[in-house]
Amino acid sequence: MAIKDWIRERFFPHIWCPGCGHGMVLNALLHTFESLGISKNEIVMVSGIGCSSRISGYVDVHTLHTIHGRALAFATGVKMSRPDLNVIVPMGDGDALAIGGNHFIHSARRNININAIVMNNRVYGMTGGQYSPLSGYGTLATTAPFINIDHAFDISRLSMAAGATFVARTTTYHTKQMSELFKEAILHEGFSVVEVLTQCPTYFGRKNKAGNAVEMIKSFKNNTTQIGSKAKEQNPDLIERGIFLQKDLPEYSREYDKVIERAKTKKR
């Protein structure tokens, strides 16, 4: 199939602002689908609310547009009833880790085979640039005009501590790595988290004088490095990219099948 065969062309041009990183995540994800050689019928995308969450509406697979922060809860329902399907949950940083933080840690803890993609632009884009739990200390936002004093989560460390069995990070600059990580995450049996550092030039960029989309993407190139690189030793401030964790643990929907079998065979 061609990339265009994976989208709902009638909704294009899409609603995202010029240079919004969410479109680059969409682009990379379509290339992942293309390279996996799976059919549209085997994929379900479930999302909540936010600029990022709009991504599901553009992809011509099974899609579910649910409520803010709760996409993982709906996705858990889908996965438990149809464990054979690939369930992908793209989320904004606010969607995943502010309102949805509880669903996030418990999905990770259960190790249910869902692929969470966190499109981290460090802001609530859709509602006008409020700070999120990922904005970080010292940033500016419409709700922190004098400076944000909240510290940011480290999504990778949080995911690992909560029990996710595949944890990775990349950026919109590293588009090929992004497609590859999505692919590995989808093939992984268990809860996977791929964080993508992405740009919201309209709110985060403007408020923080981070420049336009191009400059923000360049900063992802300059401020990140591959996990375990020499550059990281020399400059500990660099943000690492790549796979932090990949391990096998019993997967939730399969374990539940075993519970069903036991319930059927054992007398009460």
Place this chain on the structure above:
Amino acid sequence: MAKAKLKQHHINRAWCKGCSICVEFCPRKVLELDKKDKVVSIRPTDCICCRLCELRCPDLAIEVESEKAKEESSELT
């Protein structure tokens, strides 16, 4: 394997939002924005078909068609 040679860029002017991401990150400076802030291919002969413009475009507005890709697809059919 023969090196890919550009056949043409397919630019969807209705979808292009003029963000200039493809322009800035093209290693050969093949692309530019026109007066209407839509991307145009101004040095197509310099294109090395790396496809970075196509992969990075947030709007799926530019595609690279290369000779080799065409040969391959005709081999398949």
